[in-house]
Amino acid sequence: VQLQASGGGLAQAGGSLRLSCAASGRTFSGYVIGWFRQTPEKDREFLAATRLNGWGPYYANSVKGRFTMSKDNTKSTVYLQMDSLKPEDTAVYYCAAGNLILSSIQSSRNYAYWGQGTQVTVSS
Numbered sequence: 001v002q003l004q005a006s007g008g009g010l011a012q013a014g015g016s017l018r019l020s021c022a023a024s025g026r027t028f029s030g031y032v033i034g035w036f037r038q039t040p041e042k043d044r045e046f047l048a049a050t051r052l053n054g055w056g057p058y059y060a061n062s063v064k065g066r067f068t069m070s071k072d073n074t075k076s077t078v079y080l081q082m083d084s085l086k087p088e089d090t091a092v093y094y095c096a097a098g099n100l101i102l103s104s105i106q107s108s109r110n111y112a113y114w115g116q117g118t119q120v121t122v123s124s
Contacts, residue, residue: 001113002115003096005095007118008118011121013087016083017085019035019079021033022075023097029076031099032098032105032111033071033095037091045060045091047067048060050078082120089122093118094115
């Protein structure tokens with residue numbers, strides 16, 4: 001089982017980046033895939049989640065209107081389009097997968113599978 005996150009890098013404030021997360025190694029149809037981020041100062045923060053071949057996406061208030069999550073069910077791949085980036089968006093971004101219900105998507109502890117993380121750095 002593997003979640004491969006990619007697309008991180010350096011952006012200027014106000015700029016954009018697009019992250020990808022490809023799931024492989026088992027059937028992920030019906031699984032929830034979420035995006036989280038983490039800095040040394042904070043716990044892992046929920047950003048967005050969607051169920052493959054199902055509902056979503058749903059967003060955290062902190063990124064609603066700036067980040068857009070999309071999915072390609074045929075490829076078990078999700079994307080996170082990040083616009084209007086701010087320096088405070090600087091973090092390691094992770095994708096994760098789990099067999100979850102909607103009420104549990106915001107807790108990182110409920111996800112069974114994690115990608116390796118990709119660094120996003122936003123300069124002012």
